[in-house]
Every structure is written in structure tokens, then in C-alpha cells.
Amino acid sequence: MKLSVFYDHVIEAYDQTGKDIPEILKFVKDQGIIALEMRLNHIQENPKITEWVKEASLGISCIYEFYEMGTLEETEKVSLHLQTAKELGAPNIMIVPGFLHGKEVDTLKSSMTDEDKLFSFFDSRTEVKRMADAMNSAVKMGSDMSITVLFEDFDDFSSPMSGINGVAWFLEHVPEIGFTFDCGNFIMHNEDVLLAFSRFEKRVRHVHCKDRGEGPAVPVGDGKIPIKEVVTSLLSSGYDGYFAIEHFDAVDQMVYIERSARFLRTITV
Numbered sequence: 392m393k394l395s396v397f398y399d400h401v402i403e404a405y406d407q408t409g410k411d412i413p414e415i416l417k418f419v420k421d422q423g424i425i426a427l428e429m430r431l432n433h434i435q436e437n438p439k440i441t442e443w444v445k446e447a448s449l450g451i452s453c454i455y456e457f458y459e460m461g462t463l464e465e466t467e468k469v470s471l472h473l474q475t476a477k478e479l480g481a482p483n484i485m486i487v488p489g490f491l492h493g494k495e496v497d498t499l500k501s502s503m504t505d506e507d508k509l510f511s512f513f514d515s516r517t518e519v520k521r522m523a524d525a526m527n528s529a530v531k532m533g534s535d536m537s538i539t540v541l542f543e544d545f546d547d548f549s550s551p552m553s554g555i556n557g558v559a560w561f562l563e564h565v566p567e568i569g570f571t572f573d574c575g576n577f578i579m580h581n582e583d584v585l586l587a588f589s590r591f592e593k594r595v596r597h598v599h600c601k602d603r604g605e606g607p608a609v610p611v612g613d614g615k616i617p618i619k620e621v622v623t624s625l626l627s628s629g630y631d632g633y634f635a636i637e638h639f640d641a642v643d644q645m646v647y648i649e650r651s652a653r654f655l656r657t658i659t660v
Contacts, residue, residue, distance in 0.1 A: 392626065394655055395426035395452035396636040396648055398433060398440070404644035412440075416447035418645060422652035426452035428599075428635045431472050434479075441479060451476075452633040453541065453571075453597060455485035460525035461518030462489070469529045476538050483597055483633075485541040485571055486529060488522040490549040503554040503580050513560050519551050523564040530567045541597050543571035544587070546579050554580040555587050562594055570594040574618050575601030575637070588621050595625065600655060601637040608638040610647045612654030619658055626660045 396419060404415050419427075427444060431454050434440055444451065454476050458465050469486075476484050491499050495516070502509040513519045526542065533540040542565075544558050551557050555577060562570060572595045577587045588595075598621070602614030611618060622634060634655055641647040 392622075392655065392658070393426070393452070393631070393633045394422075394424045394636065394652055395428055395450075395633045396424050396652075397639070398427045398429045399639065400636075400641070400644045400648060401427070402433075403639075403641070404648070407644060413443050413446060415645070416443055416449060419648060420447050420449055422649055423656055424449075424636070424648075424652055426450040426633060428453050428455065428637075429481075430454070431456035431475060431484075434475060451479050451481040452635060453483040453485050454479070454481050455487065457487045458489055458525070460486075460488040460522045461491075462521070465525060466528065469525075469532060473529075473533055473536050473538055477536050481538070483539045483541055483569070484533065485543060485597070486526060487545055487550075488526055488542065489518070490547060491516075491518065491551060492549065496549045499551060499557075500548050503556055504582070506556045506559070509556045510560055513551065513557075520564075522551070523561060526561070526565045526568055530565065534567070539569045539596055541569045541571045543573045543597075543599065544576045546573070546576040548579070555582050555590065558587075558591060562591070569596030571597040571599060572621070573599040573601055573637075574616050574621055575599070575603045575614075578603055578616070585617055585620060588624070592624065592628070595630070595632075597632050598622075598625065598634045599637045600634050600651070608641045608647070610638060610641075610654065611636055611651035613650070622655065622658050623660055626658070 604614040
């Protein structure tokens with residue numbers, strides 16, 4: 392099993408403990424974690440990050456970034472994103488293509504669990520179709536560089552791929568893109584995680600292991616999301632991608648990272 396963790400959590404651990412980043416990265420490596428999920432913006436803002444990652448003998452599992460593909464021409468940004476991944480040896484990039492605004496968010500929320508209604512809404516919205524077109528272009532650019540382009544079920548009610556039907560529309564309209572299955576996000580529409588997984592398993596190329604409790608963030612394995620079932624099924628099918636630990640806003644990131652990694656390492660098939 393290949394484990395990674397969000398670099399954002401390393402930054403949060405730095406703020407919480409006062410330990411320096413290289414020390415925290417060593418701690419991450421000691422938990423059996425071999426790579427980091429990193430935001431492109433973080434890499435651009437602090438060139439020392441990549442030196443610290445290399446010194447800790449960690450890789451980069453995926454580089455993610457936010458876009459406004461529904462309204463802006465972002466080909467140059469995608470190119471930079473892919474080139475950065477290539478230079479750093481990251482096999483994946485993940486695109487968050489954009490969000491809807493105003494009254495469209497209300498329509499999105501009311502339509503998400505009705506496939507026909509949502510598909511009709513998306514088919515009528517220029518912004519959503521622009522996102523799909525831009526993602527298709529990014530996938531082609533990534534293929535030429537041997538880098539997988541991903542998107543995820545993003546946990547924001549203004550995200551057009553926040554639920555099962557939104558994901559399905561984009562997988563249909565961007566047929567070569569890889570899917571990051573975020574275990575903890577379908578619950579925002581009260582959708583069955585295992586039902587979503589059974590529908591999309593063949594398109595999964597990356598996994599975010601996010602658990603959910605009734606309140607604040609919890610370590611992976613401490614909540615109510617059936618993460619073990621997802622991980623076991625993928626491993627049994629020969630999945631060789633990463634399982635990325637995710638718990639933004641954890642009260643103690645170092646403790647949560649240790650507990651999450653320990654839980655995932657105990658899962659066998």
C-alpha cells in the first residue's frame with residue numbers, strides 16, 4: 392500500500408507545534424508514508440519545499456490546484472502545472488476546475504440527486520461545458536507528458552462534481568480523465584459512499600482517505616465512512632495507486648497523521 396498525506400497538514404503541524412518543516416517531514420516518513428499531496432501554489436511560493444521533500448526521501452503523489460475554467464482561459468496555467476509535476480516526478484495532477492455562483496448554486500443543490508435534472512442543467516450551462524472542454528484539453532496535454540490528470544468529488548455545494556451525478560456527468564464528458572475518489576465527500580449530499588464507489592471503481596486512479604465524524608475532523612478510521620471497505624476492494628482488484636491521508640483542520644495534525652497511517656497500514660487483503 393502506497394500512503395501519502397497532504398502537505399497542508401505538515402504546514403498545520405508546523406503552526407501547532409513549532410517544529411520545523413524538515414523535522415515534521417521526517418516524522419511523516421517514519422509513519423510509513425512515502426509521498427505528499429501538494430498544492431501547486433505552495434510549491435511556487437516556497438522553492439525550499441521541494442528541497443525539504445527530497446531530503447526527507449519523500450515523493451510527491453499528486454499536485455493539485457484550483458482553476459476558474461468555466462470563465463477563464465487557463466491553458467498556460469495547466470501547462471505550468473504539468474511541467475512542475477514532470478520536473479518533480481509527480482505521476483498525477485488534480486484539477487479543481489471551478490465553481491458555480493449565485494442562483495446557479497441553488498439549482499445545483501436541488502438537482503444533484505436527480506440525474507436527469509442535473510444532466511439537463513449542465514448541458515444548458517456554458518460554464519460547465521467550458522470546464523469539461525478545458526479538462527479534456529488538460530488530459531491530452533498530460534497524456535503527452537505521461538502524467539495522469541485527475542478530478543475529485545469536491546466537498547462544496549457550489550462544485551458541479553460534489554455528488555454522484557455530478558461526477559458521472561464529468562466522467563461521461565471527459566472520458567479519459569482519472570477520478571480521485573474522496574471517501575468523505577459524498578456524504579454531503581447524504582449519498583451512500585459504497586454505492587458511489589461501486590459505480591466509479593473502474594475509473595478510480597487516486598484515493599483521498601477522509602473520514603467523517605459528527606463534528607470536527609477525525610483521524611482516518613475513527614469516523615463513520617467505510618474506508619476499510621473501499622481500500623480492501625481496491626487492493627483486491629490490483630490497484631497500485633496512492634491512498635492519501637486527509638483531515639484538514641485537525642486539532643493535532645501529528646497525532647492524527649500517526650493514527651491515520653497506522654489504521655491504513657493494518658488493512659490487508
